[in-house]
Amino acid sequence: METFPRQGCSWKNRTVTSERGSATIKDVAAAAGVGIATVSRVFSGTGAVSERTRERVLAAARELDYRPSALGRGLRLRRSGGIGLVVPDVTDPFCAGLIDGVLACARSLGEHLVLDAAHGDPAREAEIVDRLVEQRLAGVIALPAASGSGAAWRAAVRSGARVVFADRALPGLHELPAVLADDRSGVRTLVEYLVGLGHRRIAFLGAAAPGAAAGVRERAFRDTLAELGVAADEDLIVSARPARDSAYAAAAGLLQRRTDVTAVLAAGHLLGEAAVLVARELDLRVPADVSIAMVDDVPWAELCDPPLTVVARPARDIGYRACEMLLRDRPLRAARPVLLPTELVIRGSCGPPRSPRTASSRAAGR
Amino acid sequence: METFPRQGCSWKNRTVTSERGSATIKDVAAAAGVGIATVSRVFSGTGAVSERTRERVLAAARELDYRPSALGRGLRLRRSGGIGLVVPDVTDPFCAGLIDGVLACARSLGEHLVLDAAHGDPAREAEIVDRLVEQRLAGVIALPAASGSGAAWRAAVRSGARVVFADRALPGLHELPAVLADDRSGVRTLVEYLVGLGHRRIAFLGAAAPGAAAGVRERAFRDTLAELGVAADEDLIVSARPARDSAYAAAAGLLQRRTDVTAVLAAGHLLGEAAVLVARELDLRVPADVSIAMVDDVPWAELCDPPLTVVARPARDIGYRACEMLLRDRPLRAARPVLLPTELVIRGSCGPPRSPRTASSRAAGR
């Protein structure tokens, strides 16, 4: 077994090649004394090669540290393999879970993953999409920017890319397949739970969305409240941009302005974080003074004191399913979005409301 | 502006091509009535093209939704561009930060990122490396598996890959460049801080490492203690595999066995999480009964009650610098590892020890 340095490798006619770039199929063929077609057959597994020859080729390849070039193969085969993934932010736990799922599926199907983050900027997203299309990948999965027009995605599809949306479908692009969490039923479950505990003045901390995109959760909130016969207080429905400062400001404004809210439903983990922080700042005990629940399960929800009750959304599964759909369905059929179930995880941050004045009939147990 | 469906595009001789695969440079050349060389010049920006021709070409390209193929270009140019990144786990906040840094640098230098997770399995890691080498990327950044032999990395370098290690250098591979956090000085600072508060019986929750790899933090712990004239108690130095259950078991065993420890130094966020959980389970007040500090800053450290004092390691910077080194230094020089500074973030989880019996002289102020 040879040791490290890259000099010292001076085979017959490979001295020059070895200095710049790696060994090619030709080098191996020459070293093994066979034709390039034979080497190709050995490595691609197709066709018949005698055992003797195969071993000679393998030995030569090992000697030269040869690895077939995905570029050559991709060009010839007209497909590079690999799938693209565009998310808003890699460090977001939800995105990370999604990436993990895509990675798991891609790996099991022998594809690699090209990742990029658009940070919510449609221009950047468009640029990324362009670059991904150039790579001639097997397909692209995207958690698109909420504010984008979707024009970039349309163009990508026109020039031959296969696209699946994950976790968010773009307003104007319902003709593209999507895998989503069933937020509607998740929020509904959570509202039912809170109302069941006796809460009537429930605040909703939502994400500001330019279009009607993220409005699903807010709409589910209103609808469920209406179904349960609880009047929605418009003043208790606030929204923030998806950033820490904005979320904090919204939560602080809300809890300071309305000291009568008994529960806060945060529509995302950033908003939940803000609610927890503000409650602590205001010396509100959770859940004695105010109950807090949020959409999205993240590691800190369990570490919190008290641990946070959440609606867990299956980030990993969404990624996995999106990838599966991308690679299996051919051609890609839009149909209607695949909805994956959410799960209410009851921990310790929700309890009966502080002043059970209004909670007369059904809740208020214990 | 055309609308969506991919049929309907029937240019002169492109009907067949449009059905399978995307437009090529030849299609554009034919459509614009120029040679392929001219089209290439327009898109690669090199060479002189008259304004009139350029516009004709651009118009034809737009009409055909043409995007140059990275495969063809890569083959011709002998480089695919793009950099590879191998981490243990995408969902780990530290890894996520590192990925984010690499992404930022790669993007600013116009490269894309191929990501994969090895989950600590050297075999899987070797497989990933092979695949990355086949892609003929501009280079590969790795946070390698602690238990690997490094043989895969050696082979990769031999067959022409450029490799930079991030956050961890492999025992036998000091000839490869690396960007690391200055864990030694980070742990030292933390120990000095704890001892300064008056702690003498400080437990060390470390990560079990097969080689001497992760031993840096433990060694720094022992050394600093020695320098400060505090005797190290071997029974207080325990280690766990990098998994939640193992970390929890180690922390629980430690805190139950030795009720006299006044501070716990967790050498990683998983271990810190375990310490927090166990302390809560055992009804130990933090920091009144026991102080807890850990290496690695993660979002929940701030959300915790009390917020956790930590040594923040610059995950993002490590990624950024590694990427920069990979793309700028040519040839790649190993030199000695680049060490990036850590920062002690004092929050609320450390205080003076419970029974100040032993803390006589210098600490115990306030």
Place this chain on the structure above:
DNA sequence: CCCTCCGATGGAAACGTTTCCAGCCCATGC
């Protein structure tokens, strides 16, 4: 007017692979 030079352009080779096709050798069957 002719020579030169320069800007614009197209043809063709090369990059590393897969695969079709043809050729070779040997064994088998007549």
Place this chain on the structure above:
DNA sequence: GCATGGGCTGGAAACGTTTCCATCGGAGGG
């Protein structure tokens, strides 16, 4: 002994791009 056939093998084309080189037309200087 020769034809047939099958298992192996090598040559060559093709994939989509960049780039070297040659060509061409026109402008400018002698």
